Amino acid sequence: MEKIMLKPTRYLDVAVLSVLLLFIAPCAMALDVKGKGDIPYDGSRSPDAPTRQKAIRAAKENAIKRHATTFNPAKLRVYQAIESEILANLDKYVIDTTVIEDAVNKDAHIYSILVRATINEPVLDARINDAGGFAKHAAAHGSNVSLLFVARETDSVKSFDARRTDVRSEESQKGAREHSALTEQGGATKATYNESKNSLSTTTVGGSTLQKGDDVKHRVSSASEIDAAMGEVFAGAGFEVVSYTDVASSCNGTSPDVLKAEFSATDEMSGKARKGAFDAARACDVMYFAVGTIDVGLPDTDPVSGNKRVYVSVRGEVWNISGKLPRRVASVGPVQYAGLGPKPDVARVNALKLAAAEGAKVMVDQLNAKVPR
Amino acid sequence: MAPFRTALLCLLLSLSASVSAQPLKVFFAGFAFVGNAADIKASFPFSNKLLQEKGPDRPLLEAELSRRLGGVKNASFELMTDRLGVRRTGESVALAYALEWENVSVEKLGDINKVVVDVHAQILVFDFEEKKVISVHPVAVQIRDAVRGEVTEARKLALVRDIYYGPGQTNILDQFAQQLAALSLKQSFGHHLRVANVVLDDGARATVVSGGSDPAVFARFVGQSFSRFLSQNMRVSVLPYATGQAIGGKMPASFANGDSYILQIPDADYVVNLRISGFKKVLVQETASEKIWAYASYAMVTLEQPELAKRYLDSQFKFGVVKRVPLSVLQTDDWTAYQESLFTLFDQVTQQLAKPSADWTKKWADGAATTTRLAEASKVIERCR
Numbered sequence: 001m002e003k004i005m006l007k008p009t010r011y012l013d014v015a016v017l018s019v020l021l022l023f024i025a026p027c028a029m030a031l032d033v034k035g036k037g038d039i040p041y042d043g044s045r046s047p048d049a050p051t052r053q054k055a056i057r058a059a060k061e062n063a064i065k066r067h068a069t070t071f072n073p074a075k076l077r078v079y080q081a082i083e084s085e086i087l088a089n090l091d092k093y094v095i096d097t098t099v100i101e102d103a104v105n106k107d108a109h110i111y112s113i114l115v116r117a118t119i120n121e122p123v124l125d126a127r128i129n130d131a132g133g134f135a136k137h138a139a140a141h142g143s144n145v146s147l148l149f150v151a152r153e154t155d156s157v158k159s160f161d162a163r164r165t166d167v168r169s170e171e172s173q174k175g176a177r178e179h180s181a182l183t184e185q186g187g188a189t190k191a192t193y194n195e196s197k198n199s200l201s202t203t204t205v206g207g208s209t210l211q212k213g214d215d216v217k218h219r220v221s222s223a224s225e226i227d228a229a230m231g232e233v234f235a236g237a238g239f240e241v242v243s244y245t246d247v248a249s250s251c252n253g254t255s256p257d258v259l260k261a262e263f264s265a266t267d268e269m270s271g272k273a274r275k276g277a278f279d280a281a282r283a284c285d286v287m288y289f290a291v292g293t294i295d296v297g298l299p300d301t302d303p304v305s306g307n308k309r310v311y312v313s314v315r316g317e318v319w320n321i322s323g324k325l326p327r328r329v330a331s332v333g334p335v336q337y338a339g340l341g342p343k344p345d346v347a348r349v350n351a352l353k354l355a356a357a358e359g360a361k362v363m364v365d366q367l368n369a370k371v372p373r
Numbered sequence: 374m375a376p377f378r379t380a381l382l383c384l385l386l387s388l389s390a391s392v393s394a395q396p397l398k399v400f401f402a403g404f405a406f407v408g409n410a411a412d413i414k415a416s417f418p419f420s421n422k423l424l425q426e427k428g429p430d431r432p433l434l435e436a437e438l439s440r441r442l443g444g445v446k447n448a449s450f451e452l453m454t455d456r457l458g459v460r461r462t463g464e465s466v467a468l469a470y471a472l473e474w475e476n477v478s479v480e481k482l483g484d485i486n487k488v489v490v491d492v493h494a495q496i497l498v499f500d501f502e503e504k505k506v507i508s509v510h511p512v513a514v515q516i517r518d519a520v521r522g523e524v525t526e527a528r529k530l531a532l533v534r535d536i537y538y539g540p541g542q543t544n545i546l547d548q549f550a551q552q553l554a555a556l557s558l559k560q561s562f563g564h565h566l567r568v569a570n571v572v573l574d575d576g577a578r579a580t581v582v583s584g585g586s587d588p589a590v591f592a593r594f595v596g597q598s599f600s601r602f603l604s605q606n607m608r609v610s611v612l613p614y615a616t617g618q619a620i621g622g623k624m625p626a627s628f629a630n631g632d633s634y635i636l637q638i639p640d641a642d643y644v645v646n647l648r649i650s651g652f653k654k655v656l657v658q659e660t661a662s663e664k665i666w667a668y669a670s671y672a673m674v675t676l677e678q679p680e681l682a683k684r685y686l687d688s689q690f691k692f693g694v695v696k697r698v699p700l701s702v703l704q705t706d707d708w709t710a711y712q713e714s715l716f717t718l719f720d721q722v723t724q725q726l727a728k729p730s731a732d733w734t735k736k737w738a739d740g741a742a743t744t745t746r747l748a749e750a751s752k753v754i755e756r757c758r
Contacts, residue, residue, distance in 0.1 A: 032639060036680060100564060100642045103681045114680050116642065305621030306410025307634055340634040342626055350631055 030095060031121045035063025038112045047104060047111040055102070055113040060094050061087050063117035067124075072362050074369035075128060082131045086124070093124045129237055132368025145239045145288040146247050146281050148256075149226045149316060150263050151352060152218035153296045160212035169204045218295070220260045225349050226294060226356040233360035234290070237368065242286055244277070253280025263293055267315070278321045289326070290363065292316025292333070294355050299344035307340040310347040314359040318367060330366035332359045397450040397558055399498065400458040400627035401442070402469040403435050405619035407495065407597050412590050413618060417475045419533035420492070434537060438470055441546040442553070450558045457629040460501060466560070467627040470549055471497035471619040473511075473597070477529045478706040482699060488518040489709075490532045492545050495601060496553055499613070499620050500560055501628065504638050506620075507561050507610040509601045512552055514545040566757040567612035567641035568603070571596045576651035584708025593617075599647055599719050606723040609757040612638050643685075643753055648673040650689070652711045663700060668707070669693035670715040674722060676750045686750035688743045692718035726751050 037058030041047040047055075064086060068079050079086075086093060096118035103112045134143075231241045247253050254269075254276035262269055269277065269291070281289050297311040315333030319326040337358065339351025404424060406413050413421050426433045445452060450466075458464035474493040479486050491513070498508040514536050520528060536545050571592040573581060581591045596614035604611045613620050616636055625633035650671035658665040669691055676686040694714045698705055718737075725733055729747040734740055 034640060034680065098564070101678045101681055101683060103683055112681055114642075114678065301410070302621070303411035304409045304616060304618070305634070306413075306618050307622050340621075341631060342622075342634075346631050346634070350635060353632075354635070 029121050030118045031067070032116050032118055033063045033067045034100070034114060035059040035061070035066060035117050036112060036114050037062060038110050040109055041104075041111045043106075043109040051111055052102075052113065055111055056097065056099065056115060057090070059113050059115040060090050060097060060117050063115065063119065064090070064093065064124075067119055072365055074362070075365035077369045078128050078132045078365070082127070086127065093120055093127075094118065095120045129364075129368060132365075133370075134238055134368045143239045143288075144242050144284075144286040145234055145290055145318075146242045146244045146284075146286045147227060147230055147234070148244045148259065148277070148289070148291045149230060149294060149356070150220045150260055151223040151226060151294050151296055151312075152220050152263065154216060154298070155219040155264070156217045158215035158217075160214070163210040163212075164207060165210075166207040167205070170201065218264045220264045223294075223352055225352045229353045229356035230290070230360040233357055233364055237364040239288070239364075242281075242284070244281075247281050247284045247286060248277075251280040251283040253277050267293065278319070278326055282321050287320065287322045288318055288329075288367075289321050290316060290318045290360075292359070294352060294359075295334075296348060296352070299347060302340055305340065307342060308344045308347040309338055309340050310344060310351045311336055311338045312348075312351040312355045313337075314355040316359055316363060318363050329370055330363040332362040332366075335359065335362075396448065397466060397560065398458065398464050399450045399452055399558065400464065400467045401452055401454045402467045402619075402624040402627045404432070404438055405469040405471045405497070405623035406617070407471045407473045407497070407619055408590070408593060408617050409615070410618040410622055412587075412593075415587070416590060416594075417472055419477070419530050420472055420475050420537075422530060423534060423537060437538060438546050438549075441544075441550045445550050445554050447554055447556060447558075449556070452553075458627055460628050460630045460633060464628070465502035466498060466500050466507070466558075467624040468496065468498045468553075469619050469624050470512075470546070471495045473601070474594070475533070476709060476712075477532070478709040479524050480706055481703040483701045483703075484521060486520045486522075486524045487702075488520055488524055488529070488532065489515060490518075490529070490536065491515045492533065492536050494545060494549065496549065496556060497619055497624075498558060499624055500610075501625070501633060501636075503561065503610075504612065504636065505561060505565070505610045506600070506604060506613050508556065508558055509604045509611075510552055510556060511601065511605060512545060512548045514543050514548060516543050561610035561758060563610070564642040564757045565612050565639060566603070566609060566643050566754060567638075567645070568596045568600045568614045568647065569641060569644035570646040571599075571614075572646075572648045574648065574650050577649040580652045580708075580711060584711065586708070595647060595649065595715070598716055599645065599723075602716075602719045602723040603645070603726075603754075606720070606727050607751075607754050609754055611757070612641055643676060643678055643757070646675045646677070649715070652714070654707060654710075655693075657695065661700075664698050666696050666698060666705075666710075667693040668696060668710040668714045670711060670718050672715070672718060672722075676753065678753075685753050686746045688738055688746055690718060690722050690738050690743075692721055692737055726754060 037055040037060075039051055039055040039058060041051045068076060068083075071079060094117045098116045100114045100116055102114070105112065234241050244253070245256055248256055254273045259269060259273055259277065262273055278289060292315050295313045297313075299308045299310045301307070302309040313334045313336045315335075316331065317328050318330035320329045335355075335358070337351055337355040339347045339349070339354060341347035341350055406417060408416055424432050424434050428436050439454065442452070442454070452468070458467070472492070472494045474491065476491045478489045493511065493513040496508065496510040496512060497506065499505070500507050516532060516536060518532055536543060538544075541547075573588055573592055578588050581588050593615055597617070600611050600614045603609065616638065621634075621636060625636065650673060652671070653669045655667045655669065656664060657667045671689065671691045673689050674686060675684060677684040692714060694710065694717055696705075696710050721733070721737070725747050729744045729751070731741065731744050734743040734747070
């Protein structure tokens with residue numbers, strides 16, 4: 001093997017270039033999380049420096065574990081499998097630590113320290129993604145995914161009045177009792193007859209009320225914000241994103257307009273439309289098909305900031321279409337998110353981007369957890 | 374190779390120089406309100422009305438503010454008014470004229486009405502990356518007027534208009550510009566401090582209601598005011614008590630990034646809790662011509678680190694302001710006097726945090742124990758600079 005040796009002058013160039021890159025490289029996305037470490041100490045004296053160091057390390061581990069409590073179940077499963085490795089290499093994931101406060105419990109001989117740990121979230125997420133089975137699986141079997149997500153806004157709502165049916169029945173009963181007695185009075189027989197009548201009448205009322213659900217029609221659009229935000233998450237996880245428009249035109253799939261029209265009235269594609277879409281994707285060597293909707297609510301005003309606020313609700317599924325029968329391998333929602341902005345359009349875009357990215361993360365984490373490592 | 378290395382070194386040196394010498398870029402957000410947007414109409418009726426007066430391209434009041442700021446120069450920062458900031462490129466600080474308190478008080482002296490108009494605002498500077506208020510500097514103006522007969526809403530509005538558009542020392546926008554030129558700004562990377570809870574005891578709540586204020590709105594105002602005094606007197610940056618219209622609504626508009634509106638304030642490392650115990654009015658002295666009243670307010674102030682349950686300050690404070698009322702005054706505005714008393718209490722307590730005085734704590738708290746605790750609390754708050 002040829003060894004490449006740098007001349008001493010080249011070292012200087014490389015060093016200068018490296019320092020330059022520090023100035024122009026974008027800042028990593030760092031996340032501050034608090035962590036607490038509790039360490040027992042020798043009660044005969046105050047906690048010493050090694051005890052303090054142990055407590056700081058314990059606090060950093062605690063910060064990583066607290067951050068893991070924010071993971072969805074799929075991501076948590078993958079993290080738990082590699083937790084001991086992450087905690088053994090803390091300095092890779094915790095890039096800064098600030099001690100906030102410490103406390104000594106003299107009765108229990110416990111030294112506690114509270115830190116704010118700055119976690120390098122992209123590096124941690126990348127390690128968790130690698131630990132999931134998907135990366136190896138994709139290398140062996142392919143990783144094309146086609147995304148079909150539509151944004152829906154309420155176009156019309158037809159509400160129905162309640163339909164009431166009243167039922168009334170009446171019953172009456174007559175009861176009678178006869179009483180007769182025969183008495184003797186002075187050698188004559190006297191008969192008396194008494195008759196009493198009872199009558200009982202009952203009325204039963206009832207009925208039923210039929211309330212029909214609202215007939216909601218949606219206005220559907222394929223928002224580029226959704227495609228971009230979801231595509232970024234899927235691509236970051238190792239998928240290769242293929243536009244459904246290309247799939248439909250290249251492999252004779254169900255027209256995107258037909259699918260949008262279906263989504264304007266229902267939450268799912270019809271069997272025929274779905275088969276057409278999946279068959280075309282399969283023919284175009286696409287292995288996964290992600291489909292769903294993001295429903296956009298009407299804007300209101302946030303009472304705190306005065307900004308316009310838009311709520312959106314995301315739902316989606318990922319299907320593995322590699323086999324003869326498609327299998328649902330991931331799903332999300334419906335989950336709500338809100339976006340704020342000075343105008344409804346800005347708020348809407350903020351909400352769509354957030355919902356698309358968060359929804360995609362959940363589905364990708366589920367895929368990662370499902371594929372064998 | 375030599376020219377390449379020379380060029381690299383020159384580029385590196387110029388970058389280093391520019392990073393260290395460049396003043397902080399601060400993006401101007403205009404006229405804003407401390408407090409929730411939903412409360413603006415009720416809390417600032419006159420200023421809000423003036424803000425609705427529209428010019429050709431923006432409200433007249435915004436235009437007037439920009440005009441009075443023209444030419445303000447400061448060595449520690451560069452005020453950007455001609456473009457939006459781009460976050461995550463090092464541009465993260467916004468500044469606003471944030472209106473904090475507007476009060477019009479009317480007292481009847483015989484057949485004359487004495488009108489006092491107070492407008493208090495802040496130079497509010499917020500760092501959108503650290504999510505901290507890095508500077509809050511008060512600006513306040515008071516004007517007085519005497520009116521024979523009824524004081525109409527139109528007259529009150531005219532007086533407030535004078536504060537914004539009139540000349541001289543009683544123009545709050547001029548005061549804002551002057552204070553801005555003298556301000557020293559720097560970003561803060563210290564610990565996080567925040568006023569977390571404000572509770573009104575029953576007696577205090579009853580006084581607030583009888584003064585015509587909403588207890589929930591007043592509690593928010595109290596939290597924001599104490600935050601302001603803390604930042605100003607201790608020279609520390611604080612997490613906002615509430616984002617409100619200024620930080621949540623107006624200031625994000627200084628940045629081109631649409632996601633600036635998605636603001637999540639981080640957890641505090643140290644929290645201040647306030648409990649307003651009550652208010653009291655006591656007749657101090659009566660003469661042939663006047664009555665001298667003392668308006669007192671009472672508050673419990675705690676400072677703690679909640680995760681370790683460590684408490685540095687847990688003391689009851691009181692403070693009184695004196696008001697001389699001529700016997701001819703038929704109706705006094707007690708609520709304004711109570712508020713002045715409470716905010717003077719906050720000012721005094723936060724000044725004591727900076728430099729505790731045994732004489733002061735003997736008179737207004739419980740003496741030596743509080744002096745010790747104030748000193749302890751001060752050391753903790755210094756970590757937040």
